[in-house]
Amino acid sequence: MLTMGLERLVLVAPRFFPHPEASALASGATRVLDAARVVATLDEALADCIFTVGFSARPREFAGHVVPVRAAARKVLTQATAGEVALVFGTEMSGLSNVELARCTMVATIPANAAYGSLNLAAAVQVASYELRVMALGDAVWEAPRFPLATSGEIEALYAHAARTMTAMRFLNPQMPKRLLPRLRRLFARAGLEKEEVNILRGILTRVDALMDAQGPSGAER
Amino acid sequence: MLTMGLERLVLVAPRFFPHPEASALASGATRVLDAARVVATLDEALADCIFTVGFSARPREFAGHVVPVRAAARKVLTQATAGEVALVFGTEMSGLSNVELARCTMVATIPANAAYGSLNLAAAVQVASYELRVMALGDAVWEAPRFPLATSGEIEALYAHAARTMTAMRFLNPQMPKRLLPRLRRLFARAGLEKEEVNILRGILTRVDALMDAQGPSGAER
Structure with missing residues (x-):
């Protein structure tokens, strides 16, 4: 719950609570457990709610309005502007009973493998x-730092340098360039070159230039 | 994994495998564990893949292309038509190392509470x-059985019946009907009446009619 920013937990007639194992498993999120409200009945838990979504993995005859969890999330958010809302989950072993499910405004389910469809309670709560x-x-997420992008001028200078060096290396024949330069352009365009990357690539080319200079006419350029 | 229809698990240098606890926790999905491939290195695991997505909860400086898990799922499916793909997860304790993440084509992350952002490994795998x-x-899900819907004619007969009975009960004054009938129409239109529900409601009205008949002129209709 806390990983997704939810903090209000209501436990209906828990067999063991508080429990040291629960606290241990909550690793760092114990404040959700510490603030949990414990009630005797589901009716008591839902008394102030205007919209409640019960989760069920299995088909139920009188379930009424059954929706996938994504659609349920949309509805819950709409209704949350009008009053208290709740997601309702049953026990690990048997889920919500038909009577409990009938207490809910809407029934939601998580699309799953029909041949093995029952998520653990924790997994279902995580997905919901x-x-x-x-x-x-x-779904804004963290981004890697942006580094300054290279300009077109810098990139063209890189390609010109690469063409000179590869020609000197006899890797490129300027009279028959074939597809080498277009393929390199395609690769680097897809990557989106940063200034520092252009500098690194030109540094490599300059180092190759120096090696060939040192070899003199007996080297690659002979 | 199996709840979501995924069956191909590769374990990189597991400390304990197979392990009775893992088999016990897999309750019914042990065939995923039984078929798991064990390899010594991440490179070995990914050798045949053309597209790999590494998951990371924390920002990494050289992560390159970081996307939310939903966008990553779209990309994985596109690439899966061209060759083998993999979702790559690190250890429970520390996730993927920078070196491991750099082996992946794309870095994905699950939108989470910045103040408590790290999902359990199992929870992250479930969401992905x-x-x-x-x-x-x-997101096709199971549906509750559809019962035959009432026709407009049946519904209008119900409202006509309700209007007669409520008038006889002196709950409705046909000269000053106010908003009673429109509100009932709104309620039942929103629900979408089924044939059997119309029959139940008309049964209730008929029972009220009979009670008033039995009371005679001293009753509500006097």
Whole structure:
């Protein structure tokens, strides 16, 4: 829950709570457990809610309005502007009963492998919380630092340098260039060259130039 | 993995494998473990792949192309038509190293609470597998059985019946109907009445009619 920014947990008639194992597994997120509200019945948990979504992995005859979790997340967010909402999960062993599910406004389910469809409770809560977060906040994620991009002028100077050096190396025949330079252009255009990368590539070319100069006419350029 | 239809697991230098605890936790999905390929290095695991996505919760300086898991799932599916692809996850404790991440074509991350952003390995795999499944197969889910819907004629007969009974009950004044009938129409239109529900509602009205008949002129209809 906390990884997805959810902090309000209500436990209905837990067999063991608080429990040292739960606290240990919560590694660093114990404040969600510490603040958990414990109630005796599902009705008590949902009393103030205007919209509740029960999760069920298996088909139920009277489930009414069943939607995939992504659509449920959209609806929950809409309704959350009007009052309290809740996601409702059953026990690890048997999920929500039909009676409990009938207490919910909407039934949601997680698209899964029909041959092995039952997610662990924790896994189901993770997926549902994730969908809520993406629906609420979009899927902005951390970005790697941006480094300054090379200009066209810098990139053309690189290609000109590369053409000279490869010609001197006899790797490129300027009379029959074939597809070598276009392929290199395609590769680097796809990557999007940064200034520093152009400098590194030109440094490599300059080093090759120096090697050939040192070899003199007996070298590659003879 | 199996809940989302994924079956090909490769383990890189596992400390313990096979392990009875892993088999116990896999409850019913042991064939994924049984078929798991064990290799000594990440390079060996990825050798035949044309596209690999490494997952990282934390920003990395040289991560290059970082995308949210939903966009990564789209890209993985596109590339899967051209060759082998892989999702790459690090250890529970420390994730992928920078060197391991640099082996991957793309870096993906799961949008999470910046203040508590690190999902368990199992939770991250669940979310990533779920996104792959929804991207590949859509989010078709089980549906509750459809019962035959009532026709307009049946529904209008219900409202006419309701208007007669409520008038007889002196709950509705046909000269000043106010908003009662429009509100009932709105409620039932939103629900979408089924044939059997119309029959139930008309049964209730008929029962009320009978009660009033039995009471005679001293009853509500006097």
